Amino acid sequence: MLLPTLTLLTCFLLIVTLLPISNHTHWLIRGLDFPRLQIAIAAILLLIFQLIVLEITRPSSLLLICVSGFCLFWQSWWIVPYTPLFPREVKRAEKNSQKPSLKILTANVLTPNRNSQALISLVKQHKPDVLVTLESDQWWQNQLSVLEDDMPYTIKCPLDNLYGMHVYSRLPLTETETCYLVEDGVPSMHASVRLSDRVRVRVHFLHPSPPSPTENPESQERDAELIVVAKSIADSAQPIVVTGDLNDVAWSETTRLFRKISGLLDPRIGRGMFNTFHADYPFIRWPLDHLFHSEHFTVKSIKRMPSIGSDHFPLLTTLVFSPKAIPENEGIDASAEDRSRADEIVEKENVSKSEIPQPTAHAK
Structure with missing residues (x-):
């Protein structure tokens, strides 16, 4: 037996x-x-x-x-x-660096969650330069309006379909745009954030819909949104950050393909998983909330924040603009087969990289 x-x-x-x-x-x-x-x-x-x-x-x-x-x-x-057993993909920032930095708090708030004060307290305690919220509706927009005195630059898209999105920033945001790249009702946000007079960073905030029996039976929509954004970034020499709830784990084939095509780096590699979902079940957790960046940055810190009553933990990441670190940061390269597969994914959803906003970014 x-x-x-x-x-x-x-x-x-x-x-x-x-x-x-x-x-x-x-x-x-x-x-x-x-x-x-x-x-x-x-x-x-x-x-x-x-x-x-x-x-x-x-x-x-x-x-x-x-x-x-x-x-x-x-x-x-x-x-x-x-895990820390693996070499770090992105180098640690120099201690006491005076270079421009970018601190981003990414938080899927869970629309029915009404513990807005927990998130507001986190923002006041850690003072991120940029806060991006996912699943935020009109109620959340009303509650978070108290942040606008300190974070006056905003992008707002309140929705009650679990795909609302908001961005609040202390730093000036320009060329802001909200798009529906693959699916109606599933927005993404794009902007340029000014770190200093000499440095502007192109930022993309994403929350594609997941493959699930209650939403999309296939992963094609999610995959297409991730890959088309990756293709729009691929040939850029600009400082770039992509963050959000990607409804995909860090170690999936799709996310790996996103990294290959975009050329962006993952600061978690060699540091930890930073599992952000599910906040209520310790034994069933994986990294769904992500931040990827171009080789222009080193990492000062990356932390999973305490619960705010959502099914996701917030993720707080601090990057330091360090263009001289470019030769030291190491990503993964795309093969001809990878590029062919990426083309196939976006063609199935009839979406083109030309539809992705490309806000101005520069580093002098």
Whole structure:
């Protein structure tokens, strides 16, 4: 009885490990990108149990152990970069640097959540240069209006469909634009933020819809929005930041493709996962809220903030403008196959990089 049970568990582990490799866009398959850490933990426990109870000399036992070991290796390959065991992709900022910095607080507030004071308190305590809220409706806009004395530059798009978005900034915002790139009712925001008289940064705030049984049965819409923004950035030498709730995990194939095509860097690599969702369930968490940036920056800090009553934790990231660090920061390159796949993704949704606003940015 024990061997059939272990065989069944090992086959299930193999299936959930192999299915995402297909790149099929169905929500059930793409959803298996999310719990890679949990699947890796399950593989460790199963492997330990197999080593204890099975006779390793038997071919059937050895096969089960090898399969579990492969699954553990494969899941670990995706998640280890988001631990301190891996080299940092972005260098640490110099201590006491006097260079211009950009502190961004990204917060999915959860529309029905009414604990606005928790977010307001975080903003007053940490004083971010830019606050971007996701899922913020008219009620949230009314509550957050108290921030406008200190953060007078705003972009507002209150919606009651879980895709409202707001940006509040201490720093001047110019060329602001709200777009619906792939789906009606799912906005993105684009602007130029002035760090100093000599430095302006192009910023993109995103919140594409997720693949799920209640929204989009396929991931095509989400993937297309991420990749078309990546393609619009690819050939730019400007300082750029992209942030938001991307409804995708940091280690998914789609997010990895976004990084390859855009050339942007992920400050979490070599530092930690910074799992922001689900705030209520410690054992079911993954990194859904992201910040990527161009090679013009180093990282002063990146922190997951305390709960604000949402199902997401806010993410606070401080970047330092350090153009001399360009040769030291290392991203990942796109292959011809990657570029072909990116073209295929955006063509399916009939969206072009020419539709993406390209706010002015410069670094003198």
